[in-house]
Amino acid sequence: MLSDSDLQAIGLTVRLAGVVTGILLVLGTPIAWWLARTRSKWKGPVGAMVALPLVLPPSVLGFYLLLAMGPNGPIGHLTEALGIGLLPFTFWGLVVASVFYSLPFMVQPVQNAFEAIGERPLEVAATLRASPLDTFFFVALPLALPGFLTAGILTFAHTVGEFGVVLMIGGNLPGITRVASVQIYDHVEALEYTEAHKLAAVMLIFSFLVLLGLYTRRPGSRRA
Amino acid sequence: MLRYALLLLASLTFGAEALAATVQVAVASNFAGPMELIAAAFEKSTGHKTAVSTGATGKFYAQIQNAAPFEVLLAADDTTPAKIEAEGLAVPGSRFTYAIGKLVLWSAKPGFVDKDGMVLKKGKFAHLALANPKTAPYGAAAVEVLNHLGLFKALEPKFVQGENIAQTQQFVATGNAELGFIAKSQVVKDGKLTGGSAWMVPEKLHEPIRQDAVLLAKGKDNPAAIALLAYLKSEPAKAIIQSFGYGF
Structure with a gap:
């Protein structure tokens, strides 16, 4: 039913969302832990920075990233010095952009979950002579697991739904940066409405199922 | 007080409408630069106003099909305006080539x-x-x-x-x-x-990029829309178009 290029776009989208979710699990968890535990005056500013992509138009992020990752930008200088080359028009460029873009969707639910644990279990663990690292891995992480599940699903789904940033730094390369949302846009512009309908329906059903899973996972409970 | 305010508002809107109207123009991205100058010159010489949107011709086509408020389309090609006319969304016979792209x-x-x-x-x-x-x-x-x-x-x-x-x-x-x-x-x-x-790029290496303009059905009774299309054919407009490297 779907054409090869549509399937390729879906495969690429899933791969991008998967990689980004994996990276953000590793990057986002310490940030969330720090935000949940700290009394530092930097908590406010860091929390605001993390939340920025929630309110910034994707065009702002795409514009900054295009300049920053280009040959005259700081990220571009860095990646060229490291011998990676330039990031725009590459899969890893999209990954970097999406990590910024989806950061709050990982950090915020995990931070909430850490905060919900409270002091008590951590203090009990400490009196039982658990090291801070042990406490984190064997007490905090298991207790925050529902929060991680929510964060993972939201991050994955949000990356799948990304469009504006990809359009600005992607260059529409089949199999590399032409994700499903861009493919649908292309179909619409080329007046291929049948193809656009098919792919759009796939996206709609996927998004609904993801959210259905999220909201019915623990009936009656608030989001972690 | 309110009565005077309303009166003033009415005289402003109706008074302005009798003299001048606003035309909603969809303009292909490549023509954004010249259109800025043409719109300014057009407004100055006719008193009409323009509201210009720039973007991809294909996107405009989809939007026009779905009742977008555009009254004039300056496309990047000649096939889209022809299609729009065939579908009854444009005034028949209003199409013409306003520029040949290089x-x-x-x-x-x-x-x-x-x-x-x-x-x-x-x-x-x-x-x-x-x-x-x-x-x-x-x-x-x-x-x-x-x-x-x-x-x-x-x-x-x-x-x-x-x-x-x-x-x-x-x-x-x-x-x-x-x-x-x-x-x-x-x-x-x-x-x-x-x-x-x-x-x-020498023109013999590709088909000429004929960019057509068309009066859309929504603009058929708008004097500003009709005036803008006429203005595009005028000498001052042609001079601007030419200065950006287009041909005719």
Whole structure:
């Protein structure tokens, strides 16, 4: 039913969302832990920075990233010095952009979950002579697991739904940066409405199922 | 007090309408530069107002089909206005070619593109930007040129595609693509290159890019829409269009 290029776009989208979710699990968890535990005056500013992509138009992020990752930008200088080359028009460029873009969707639910644990279990663990690292891995992480599940699903789904940033730094390369949302846009512009309908329906059903899973996972409970 | 305010408001709106109207124009991205000057000159000489939206012609087509409020379309091609007319969404017989687009191979770096386009054969670059050939006429013309030169297969892996011609220029202007095929109007002002280096692609390498204008059904009774189309054919407008490197 779907054409090869549509399937390729879906495969690429899933791969991008998967990689980004994996990276953000590793990057986002310490940030969330720090935000949940700290009394530092930097908590406010860091929390605001993390939340920025929630309110910034994707065009702002795409514009900054295009300049920053280009040959005259700081990220571009860095990646060229490291011998990676330039990031725009590459899969890893999209990954970097999406990590910024989806950061709050990982950090915020995990931070909430850490905060919900409270002091008590951590203090009990400490009196039982658990090291801070042990406490984190064997007490905090298991207790925050529902929060991680929510964060993972939201991050994955949000990356799948990304469009504006990809359009600005992607260059529409089949199999590399032409994700499903861009493919649908292309179909619409080329007046291929049948193809656009098919792919759009796939996206709609996927998004609904993801959210259905999220909201019915623990009936009656608030989001972690 | 309120009565005076209402009276003032009424006289402003109705009074203005009797003299001048506003025309909603959808303009292909490549014509954004000249349109800015033409709109200003048009407003000055007729008293009408313009509300200009720029974007990809294909997107405008989809929007016009779905009741977008545009009254005049300045397309990047001649097929879209014809299609719109055939579908009854435009005033029959109002179509005409307002400009013939010229293609350039452009780089933001001075000296990178030679004046014969030999840089394409050497292929010493990572990215060649062009507008999406499926949807943008300048992208399709670029593909034609590369086919003509026998370089399509060799250079296709280096393609990066802009959603429209403006985004394509942005890829090159930011240096993320070393060079790209764009519209001459984007980098030529008063007959001179505004920066970087360019190869003016000979017109025999691709079909002429005829850009047609059409009066849309929504604008058929709007004096400003009719006046704008007439103004596009006037000498002052033609002089502006020509200064951006278009032909007729």
